[in-house]
Amino acid sequence: MTTAWTARHWTWPFCGSVCARRPSLCLLLAAAAVWLCVLPKALGQQPLSDVQMKAAFVLNFIRYTEWPERSFAAPDAPVVACVLGDPSATALAGIAGRSIRGHAVQVRAVLSADEAHACHVLFVPDIDMRRFVGILRAVQNSPVLTVSDAEGFIDAGGMIGLVHFDHRLQFEINLGVMQQAQLKASSQLLRLARNVIEARPR
Amino acid sequence: MPDSPLRQLSLACGLLALCGPARPEAPQAVPDMSLEELINTEVVSASRKSENLQQVAAAVFVITQEDIARSGARNLPDVLALAPGIEVARIGNNRWAVSARGGNGRFANKLQVLKDGRSIYSPLFSGVFWEAEDMPLEDIERIEVIRGPNAAMWGSNAVNGTINIITRKARDTQGALVAASAGSEDRRNVVARYGMPLGDSGHMRVYAKSYDRRAGFATDGSRASDTGDSGMAGFRADWLLSSGNRLSLHGEAYRDHNGDTYRFPDARLPPAYVSPLDSTMRLSGGHLQGRYESLRDDGSEIVFQSYLVQRTLDAEHALREERKTLDLDFQYRLAPSGSHDLMLGADYRDSRDTVGSPAGSYVTFTIPSRDIRLASAFANDDITLVPERFRVTLGARLEYNNLSGTNLQPTARFLWTPDASRTVWGALSRATRTPSRAESDVSIPLAVVPPSLANPLPTWIVYQNAGGGTLKSEKADALELGYRHRFGQNLSVDATAFTHRYSDGRILVLGQRSVVFPFYVLQQENTVYAARSRVSGIELAAFAQMTPTWRLQPSYTWMTSREYGLGDAASEAAAQSGMRKLPRHQLSLRSQHNLPQAQQLDFWLKYKSSFHLDSTTASADVPGRTDLDVRYAWKLNRALEISLVGQNLLHRRAIQYLSDQLPSVAVETGRGAYLRAECRF
Incomplete structure (x- = not known):
């Protein structure tokens, strides 16, 4: 009861x-x-965030790209990694101070094509992609490695695009644009890329 | 901080109390990983999926390729059930009813559906012939499911929602894929795909899919007549002409046969007045679509798209429709300047048909051929009032169609992001539904009322919009309010409240009455556009990464509807009857486990409460239903994956929905299982 x-x-x-x-x-x-x-x-539990992963990718892109000698004033000159807009919100903030093949990484914020010409790497944040197409295309003939997580970045004239595919972060390369800029991608980089296209810049 | 109303809202959903306020994002250390390790690391986080959605002022849910693969669904409409707030019901084994926020039916007429920007909404009955719209699910990149009206962006008939299916770029489907499954209900389902490069900067894929599905069950437990078999083949080719200039071509041809049993009421037959007619519906056709996109140096964007669609629908004993549609679409997004992001566009569509009926058919069209033309223009401005905090969107579409005239469909939205993890949005919109070819011109029997003392002859009720009548667009005004919250990497919640008010809805009224002596009384019914109703509800969804190998995705939808009478006694009584015409509660719980050795174990529990189904040709109480799908998959190596899926496991067979518009016999769906192998090389 x-x-x-x-x-x-x-x-x-x-x-x-x-x-x-x-x-x-x-x-x-x-x-x-x-x-x-x-x-x-x-x-x-906090697994690796998207931002951490993307930063780790950018470090590797620097590692596996060869710039023409004139890009560095001295053999131990820093690699200048620039972000269009605010770097704190993007992948690059965390890589400042790291050292790659004897070059220390410097992170800088840039807002114009003139400033961007002085960079070795230029990261274009997804959200501001359309605002910065002009700058992206202006540096196409300089040895500036352009990287972004925007959709269709390599179609828009960029060199390396980070894409989500099969719940993994992957990257694709536009080799035509890289060659035009006299940047050399290592065979390692080309082998691990999800897609390599050879479209010409305009 | 001015966030106390926000806090209250999240408390109401019962989650914030458990989770506490969001922590500020700490600077994150960059791991030292090799490229090889990085590309093989699974990114499992709620934030990835919701990152872009945080910026959208609408009730949006994205179904990813991974969601599709892990759902066990083998057909496009079944996949849509993954989105919260979308009601997917099978009418037997080979027909579907899909809608959002009520208004469901075999031809749910308030849902816009686009495949790579091509509308698959058919003007014949106003709705989608889902049986003929299947596709290789492996080619889908993502499906954006937008609940609520946004006709300014998506065009007419985007009243209760829009389904935007985006297929993978050709360069993302290189190499070969063969996926084959065999099972008890889905007897055979085969997809084959091959992708190859086209020169230096082009890619292409060719694909084919074929399936054979058994019929559902009749109420006595025997197999019904709705068997289905279907085949399709197509291609997609993409070229990057130069930086920023993309060209894409897509073509497909298909055929689909599915069985049916019609029960047309006929007063000339002996009492019961029905003689079941076995029929086969044959659908065949194809399309060719081209799209050119250009992103210019100043950030402005031009999209030009055109497609040509041809389809033949041959439903034995009912009708034969041949339709050709040409669509031209142009969009221009201006260079971002200051706080404005302005988009302009124009669309023109011409859809020509010939609808015939075989001799003795119950369905006839008073006008055998029509040319439905539609022209529209839209503008949509995204205005940032406070950078990264507050945005307002104003948009409108002005549309003309030669059936119901001109309609203006405006929308006003706001988006407030007090911080990176929280979003509040609201929208006020109006959208319209264009009249269908059938409601304008069809003649179709609806019922026979048996003789009585007062009326010694049987009365045959036939829908016929005598003389065409004046056609009107049904209108919906909607108010929506939404809240999204990300709690760190592993949890996000999404809540939406809405109320839709419909006016100028279609209602059938008694028309001419004549006596066909000495057999029966012929009672015509016509359309008037006077129905008013209201649907309100709440939609909740969450994404939780419980452990690195276990993910849960619950969702819940609550809806209520109210109809208003026309002032006369009969319609007031019907409106007050309190019949629940849509399921009040819908629950879905998806659980995904990653087991060792690349094995996966997934569960999908679904619940839908009872409702009263009421259409022109069917009326029944559909009981509430809980069901469970289970999937086990094992990836043996890079090339081969084997999976075993059980569907609708809690019931041997059950009724889910009834056909409306065409009076098909009721068919129950059964429990099923299939074994699938997927091979990539």
Whole structure:
């Protein structure tokens, strides 16, 4: 008697009536409740973020690209990595100070084509892509490696585009534009690229 | 901080209380990984999926290729059920009813559906023939599902929502793929694809798909007549002419046969007045589509697109339709200047048909041939009022069609992002539905009322819009409010509240009455555009990466509807009857586990509450239903993946929906399983 009373009155009233009428829905509600209980645990774990991954890619692009000798004033001159717009919001902020093949990485914010000519790497953030097409095309004939996570970046005249594919981050290369700029992509880079196209710049 | 109303809103959804406020993003260390490691690292995070959505002032959900692969769905309409708030019901095994925010039916007329920018909405009954719109699911890059009206952007009939299917670029489908499955309901389903380069800067793929599906079940448990078999072949070629100039060509041809049993009411038959007619619907046709995009140095963008579609629909004992559609579309996005991002566009469509009926057919068209023309122009301005914080969008489309005249479809939206992890948006819009060819010209029997004392002859009720009548566009005014919140990398929630008010809806009224002595009374019914109704609801969705190998995606939709009478006693009584014409609750819970050795185990639990289905040709109570799909997959190596899928596992067979417009016999869907192998080389 007592057990029956407890069972009836200690169930959440809404859930009780639902369970009586629709056992399947009750099951679903129970599943939802369990989900809410384990939720806080999920928040504790932080895998590598998109931003961290993209920065790690950019480091590798620098590693596997060969600039013409004139691009560096001295053999140990820094590699200048520029971001169009605000670098703090993008992939590059975290790579400042790293060293690649004897060159320290410097990160700079740029806003015009003139400034961009002085860069070794130019990162174009996805969101501002259309605003910066002019700058992107203006540096096409200088040894500036252009990288972006914007969709269709290599179609727009960029050199290396970061793309999401099969839940992995991949990259594709427009070799035509790279050659025009006298940049040499290593065979390693070309081999691991998802796509390599050879469209000409205009 | 002016965020207290926001806090309350999220508390209401019950999640913020558990999760606490979002933490500020700390500077992140860059890992020292090789290129090889990087391209093989799975990016599993809620933020990736919601990143771009944070900036959209609409109820948007994106179905990715991964979602599709892990759903176990083998047909396009089944895939759409992955999106929260989209109601997908099977009418037997080979027909579908797909809609958002109510108004569902075999030809749900308020949902715009686009494949790579090509509308597949048919003007015949106003809706999509889903049985003929399948495609290789492996070619889909993503499906953008937008609930709510945005006709300014997507054109007429984008009233309750828009489904925008985007296929992969040809360069992303290089090499060969063969996927074959065999099963109890989906007896055979084969997709083959081959991609190759075209010169230095072009790529192409050719593909084919074929399937053979068994019929569903009749109410007595025997197999019904709705078997289906279908085949298609097509290509897509992309060229990069020079930096920023892309050209794309797409073509496809298909044929689809599916069985059916019609139950046309006929007063000339003995009581019961129905003699079931077995029929086969044969659909065949194809399209050719070209698209040119140019992104210019100043950031302005031009898109020109054109397509030609041809289709023949031959439904035995009912009708035969031949349709040719030409569409020209032009869009110009101005160079971004100051705070404005302005887009202009124009569209012209010409759809010519010939609709005939075989001798003795129950469906006839009073006008055998029509030329439906549609011309529209739109402008959409995205105005940034406070950079990175507050944006307003104003848009409108002015559209003319030669059936119902000119309509203006405006929208006003705002988007407020108090910080990088939270978004509040709202929208006020109007959209219209264009009248269908059938509602204008068809003559089709709806019912027979048996003789009574007062009326000794049976009454045959036939829909016929005598003399064409005046056609009007149905209108919807919608108010929407949405909130999205990302909690770090692993959790995001999305909530939308909406209310849609419909006016000038279609309603059938009694027309001419004549006695065909001594057999029956012929009662015509005509269309008047006077129905008013309201649908309101709440849509909730979440994405949670519980552990690096376990992901959960729950969603819930609550809807309620109200109809208003026309002032006369009968329609007021019908409006007050309180019949629930749409499912009040819809739940979906997807769970995806990555097991060791490249194995995957996925569950998909679905629940839909009961509703009363009421259309011109069918009326029934559809009981609530919980169902479960399970998928197990094992990737043996880079080239081969094997999967085993069980669908609708909780019921041996159950009714999901009934056909409207065409009076097909009720068919139940059964439990099913299939084995699939996918090979890439």
